Amino acid sequence: MSHQVRVTFEPQGRAVHVLAGTTVVEAATLAGLALDIPCGGAGICGKCRVQITSGAPKAGPGDKKFFSEAEIAAGWRLGCQTALDQDAVVSVPQSSMFSIQAQILAEAHKNSGQVLPAVRKVYVELPPPSLEDDHADLRRLEQVIGKVKIDLPMLRKAPGVFRQSSFKVTAVLTDHHLIGIEPGDTSSHCYGAAFDIGTTTLVGSLLDLQTGGELALVSGLNPQVRFGDDVLSRIQHACAGADKLNELRDVIITALNEMIARLCAEARVDATHIYEATLAGNTTMEHLLAGVDVAQLGQVPFAPCWARGLMVGAEELGLKIAPNGAAYLFPIIGGFVGGDTSAGILATRIGKMAGPILMVDIGTNGEIVLSHEGRTWAASTAAGPAFEGARISCGMRATNGAIEKVVINEEIETGVIGGCQATGLCGSGLIDLVAELLRLGVITPEGRLLPADELPSSLSENLKRRVKLDSTGQVKFIVCGGDSSDAPEVSLGYRDVRELQLACAAIRAGIRILLKQAGLEATDLRRVLVAGGFGSYIRRDNARRIGLLPVEVSPSKIGYVGNASLQGARCALVSTEARKELEEAAAQVVHVELSCNMDFQAEFAEAMIFPEPGV
Ligand code: FES
Incomplete structure (x- = not known):
């Protein structure tokens, strides 16, 4: 079996472990970077140029067609033609990126001149009141920052904050709404959190609202999965009793607050300096997050409660960010097409x-x-x-130990995330495996996993030995482990193929x-x-x-x-x-x-x- 190599991509700083023999284009994809491959990787367009600054393999005929000797010596290669056989550092020029992703990455690295967040902070040093100048506190502030709207809870705290800080304060504004008065100069601490609320997976990103730069990124499992792994089972659970909707809401809010705490710890940021959160989820996820009834989503015509984006108080929602912070739920397009899709359309x-x-x-x-x-x-x-590894007998999420790549020739080769012992199959590994077994005729177009006596004669003996019966007499294909080895068995059964077919x-x-x-x-x-x-x-x-x-x-x-x-x-x-x-x-x-x-x-x-x- 081939060894694994580590590939680091610059300037993104992303690293992945892949099977030796993996092309740069494939490794880049695993690292979340899409190279443009106009000729489909045939080596004839010369567009997938990369510079391998360390661990470059020998140049092939395709490289010699597109690069000078000096360029080849400097590590320039065609990404689609270059198979990596040792640890490597690869630099990907912007011109070699798939255009949409280049646009998205560019968006992510906007400079401060293009960033227009809803929240702004203004530091002011005001003259304290005196016998000669007994104007109201807020009038002093408005003389500098203009007229503002202020809520009662904020107003109650204001006199104390002004005096504790000798009238040197930072005003926090969304439009002309004063949402915070902080002692001293905190104007450089202005953050926001963006979330993707998936049915299975949650991802959160902490951004500096002054630069648009990302400070931390975390992900985790949506804890609602214990109530059902798809949206319909969540809806059924929410409708099963008086407190069930709140139960679903509480677990997701708790998970988001834990993610906020992790984001803050990673970036060394105080959560009270996060003033806004944007939350993009499918229709059901957004309704559950807001604690809004989902019964109507379980019945034709599946009408959601709202369409336009919703701006609500973060505290009302339960998020532990700045006390007067806001949360924005993405617009719902209709039925089950929700905020995650509208977010994708924007991106x-x-x-x-x-x-x-x-x-x-x-x-x-x-x-x-x-x-x-x-x-x-x-x-x-x-x-x-199924794509997230659930309902698959040896399925797992794409984390350490998951087989993410399968190549079958005479024998079977696997790429395992983290380069450790394989413990299961994630979505991409499952797709590879089924595609390879279809190609070899082990799986029929109808999705039948053939038993040993029906296997194509062209199949190698090594591969034939992997087809066995499980304890219920059903055919399974063993990818690795099991039997006499200490490693856990990772195999594919007919039900797994059926789940993938359905998906x-x-x-x-x-x-x-x-x-x-x-x-x-x-x-x-x-x-x-x-x-x-x-x-x-x-x-x-x-x-x-x-x-x-x-x-x-x-x-x-x-x-x-x-x-x-x-x-x-x-x-x-x-x-x-x-x-x-x-x-x-x-x-x-x-x-x-x-x-x-x-x-x-x-x-x-x-x-x-x-x-x-x-x-
Ligand atoms: S994609 Fe065309 S040469 Fe690599």
């Missing part, structure tokens, strides 16, 4: 790109957005949690319905953007092979945009202009309800069959 500006262009956010809920000639359609489909079929059928609505074919698509934290890890060819992405779209048109929901939450946090743009864009999206669509079931049934390769 990618998909509606402004030359189309037809498709965005697929792959998660427990698959969100699909299609944009063409100024119109945008969006749908949500219940893919289930892929839901997304593929959704894509077909949206294309039909727009009068388009998959071959018309100019670009397919794959979003979602997990999406960045999948390999284009294998995703097409199992029918998750349209097989008719060439891999060169498929690009990764990372966690677009989180990026949208970041954009809206640092820019009120972006928030306005978001509200306008979300209001114009046409929501397509798949469960009421006559064609969806037929498309879904058809999509349960794995497509023919290269169709």
Whole structure:
């Protein structure tokens, strides 16, 4: 089995462990960086240029065609043609990045001149009252910062703060609303938190609202999973009794507060200096977070309670940030197409790109957005949690010990996150494994895992030995471990294949319905953007092979945009202009309800069959 190598990408500073023999393009994808590969990695366009400053392998014929001798000596290589065989440091020029992601990364590194947050802080030194000047405290302040609106709780604290600090205070303002008076000069401490609230995973980012720069990033499991792993089971739980909705709300708020504490500890920031939080989640997640009844989301026509973005008090919501801080819940497009999709639309500006262009956010809920000639359609489909490792016998999240890559030749090779012993399969490993077994004929197009006596004769003896029966007499394919070895067995069973088929079929059928609505074919698509934290890890060819992405779209048109929901939450946090743009864009999206669509079931049934390769 091949050894693992560590690849560090500069200037992003991201490092990943991959199997020796992995190309730079693949390793970059694992690191969440999408290189532009216009020729699909055929080595003929020369666009995927990277500089390997340490650990560069020998230059190949493709490199010699595009680089001078001096460039080759300096480590320049084609990312798609260069397989890494030792630890390496790779520098990726901006020109080699997939354009949308380059745009998103650029957004994330906006300089302070472009950052327009809702919150601003002004330090003032006011003359204290005297017999000669007995003006009111607030009048003194307003003479410097202009007229402000102030709430009663804030007013009650004001006289004390002015006097304790000898009238040297920092005013915290959102528009003309005075939300804080802090003793001394705290003007350089102005922060915000952006969250992606996934059905399975939560991600939080702490931003400096003066520069737009990210100070810390944390993630964790959505603790609501113990009440059910998809949105429908959460809705059922919320409706099961008087306190059930509050129970769901409490666990998510507690988890968010823990994440805020972790963000603050990592960045050495005081949580009371976080003045705003933006929260992007699907419709159900946002309703549960707000403690709003979800019963209507469980019944046709699945009408949400609100559409426009909601600005609420952070304290009211339960978030432990600045006492008068605010929380912004992203606009809901319709039905189950919620704030995570509108955040993705903001992050990618998909509606402004030359189309037809498709965005697929792959998660427990698959969100699909299609944009063409100024119109945008969006749908949500219940893919289930298979991509996040749930409902899979040896499934796990993409953390240390998860097999994230599988290559099968004579033998089986695996890439394990963290370079440690394999303990399970995460979504990308599952997709690779099923794609490889389909290619080898071990799995049929209908999704049947063949028993030993039906395996193709061309299959190597090593691979045949991996096909066994489990304790219930069902066929399984052993990836690693088990039997005499001490390592835990990681295997694939027929139920796992079925879960993956269901997940892929839901997304593929959704894509077909949206294309039909727009009068388009998959071959018309100019670009397919794959979003979602997990999406960045999948390999284009294998995703097409199992029918998750349209097989008719060439891999060169498929690009990764990372966690677009989180990026949208970041954009809206640092820019009120972006928030306005978001509200306008979300209001114009046409929501397509798949469960009421006559064609969806037929498309879904058809999509349960794995497509023919290269169709
Ligand atoms: S040469 Fe075209 S993608 Fe590498």
